[in-house]
Amino acid sequence: DADVTQTPRNRITKTGKRIMLECSQTKGHDRMYWYRQDPGLGLRLIYYSFDVKDINKGEISDGYSVSRQAQAKFSLSLESAIPNQTALYFCATSGGAQETQYFGPGTRLLVL
């Protein structure tokens, strides 16, 4: 089984809808991250959490919110989806002495 899972893997939604992307991990890591990736661009950090009680904004947090329900779960919400939030979203965890990052398979989101 995959160490980092994301649901759904694909999602089509309409402008103005609220949606939630979920991430679960079995690696036992405290640190979790949400990134988005757009064609031709690098990974951009949306939010990150260094433990259950610690949530931090990344470089592009506007229009997004997160919830860290447990060490293993970190959800990303789009309160009112807009078309420029169409992207590939990755969840990641990090751990070990070097804080190596491990990624989920990604969620492809299309906002119409």
Added chain:
Amino acid sequence: RKEVEQDPGPFNVPEGATVAFNCTYSNSASQSFFWYRQDCRKEPKLLMSVYSSGNEDGRFTAQLNRASQYISLLIRDSKLSDSATYLCVVNPTGGYQKVTFGTGTKLQVIP
């Protein structure tokens, strides 16, 4: 200056060639360095860590130059399967600081 900079490429090389990528970083306090590989529309996956003394994993060699603040990745005897985007990752250790990804260098190995 960006925190982590990479040449986006693409680097188009024939099979069997040797190719090298560099990545520069701005934070001199950075402690951990990695190369990740990302296939098209897939998640990034760890290729190798980069150690101060340099390290090798099969056809791949990673180097760190702290004085000039860059890391490098050398791929020998390129295979078609090496075609991917290679991401440079820099991680300051200690405290609540986050990892930084480069935008990636695209490699296309040509038959």
